[in-house]
Amino acid sequence: MSGNGASSSSLNMISGEDVVNNNLSALVVDDSPLLRLLHDIHLKKYGLKVQVAENGKVAVDLFHLGASFDLVLMDKEMPVMNGVEATKELRAMGVTSMIVGVTSKDGPGEQQAFMEAGLDYCFEKPLTPEIISFLLEELNKHNNKN
Amino acid sequence: MELVQIQRSLVDYTKSLFMEGFLDAQFLQLQQLQDDSNPDFVFEVVSLFFEDSEKLLNELIIALDQPNVDFKKIDSHVHQLKGSSSSIGAQRVKNACIAFRNYCDVQNIEGCLTCLQQVKQECYLVKNKFETLFRLEQQIMASGGSVPTIELGF
Numbered sequence: 007m008s009g010n011g012a013s014s015s016s017l018n019m020i021s022g023e024d025v026v027n028n029n030l031s032a033l034v035v036d037d038s039p040l041l042r043l044l045h046d047i048h049l050k051k052y053g054l055k056v057q058v059a060e061n062g063k064v065a066v067d068l069f070h071l072g073a074s075f076d077l078v079l080m081d082k083e084m085p086v087m088n089g090v091e092a093t094k095e096l097r098a099m100g101v102t103s104m105i106v107g108v109t110s111k112d113g114p115g116e117q118q119a120f121m122e123a124g125l126d127y128c129f130e131k132p133l134t135p136e137i138i139s140f141l142l143e144e145l146n147k148h149n150n151k152n
Numbered sequence: 153m154e155l156v157q158i159q160r161s162l163v164d165y166t167k168s169l170f171m172e173g174f175l176d177a178q179f180l181q182l183q184q185l186q187d188d189s190n191p192d193f194v195f196e197v198v199s200l201f202f203e204d205s206e207k208l209l210n211e212l213i214i215a216l217d218q219p220n221v222d223f224k225k226i227d228s229h230v231h232q233l234k235g236s237s238s239s240i241g242a243q244r245v246k247n248a249c250i251a252f253r254n255y256c257d258v259q260n261i262e263g264c265l266t267c268l269q270q271v272k273q274e275c276y277l278v279k280n281k282f283e284t285l286f287r288l289e290q291q292i293m294a295s296g297g298s299v300p301t302i303e304l305g306f
Contacts, residue, residue, distance in 0.1 A: 040200040040236050047185050047193055083231065110235040132239040134181065 031055045035065040036081035062092025082109045090123045097124035155297045162288040179241030201240045208233045227256040245274045
């Protein structure tokens with residue numbers, strides 16, 4: 007998948023009920039317990055199995071141990087290992103999961119650097135139901151192709 | 153007070169929080185995530201926010217009191233507070249953080265100190281608002297009623 011930095015304004019609005027997934031897994035990577043809880047519950051509402059990691063290194067270590075996830079929500083600013091470094095490392099490992107950057111509103115240069123690390127998409131936090139629906143729709147398309 | 157009256161009070165109170173800018177649509181998203189399997193979700197998330205914000209505000213007080221102020225560190229803390237306030241729909245806190253970051257960018261200590269007070273004030277105000285909101289919800293639940301939902305577009 008190639009990154010295209012889709013913005014929420016260009017998304018098709020899909021009802022959440024259309025994309026309930028019982029066989030997709032997600033990893034939420036964020037140093038904020040609040041954001042981890044928020045995205046955890048949000049994704050579980052769509053039927054995903056969710057794990058959380060408090061920084062990029064924990065996320066990378068999970069993959070090193072053999073874990074795999076269909077979707078990774080990657081915060082940008084984290085201690086120990088930030089989202090940019092973690093994304094680069096995951097792609098270097100050959101991880102093909104959909105990796106979605108989740109940032110506070112940064113300058114365009116900073117988002118670009120994050121995208122170039124290997125993201126598929128980058129959105130401003132917190133993710134809205136419309137954005138999550140879009141991502142799951144994209145994941146389903148990707149999985150159906152394979 | 154009768155159940156219907158408390159429910160009406162809750163609806164009116166919640167609407168006033170939106171009208172006064174304390175909350176934005178993100179709060180409604182939070183409420184929609186709450187269900188029977190996560191009945192205290194909103195309370196948990198809001199509680200996490202206030203735990204976070206207290207720590208961050210204390211870090212900011214210390215950081216701004218240093219002889220050589222580290223604006224990058226301050227910006228990082230404010231950035232985090234902005235992110236978490238935005239996530240629960242605490243709009244006025246979020247806006248105060250945006251102004252704070254602008255002063256960090258230009259390394260204006262006085263501006264940062266003023267903004268810190270503003271952020272503290274907004275956190276204090278919204279905390280009181282949430283306490284009232286949760287108290288009304290608890291009264292409704294204790295009376296055997298259900299908490300009414302607010303629709304956007306009121």
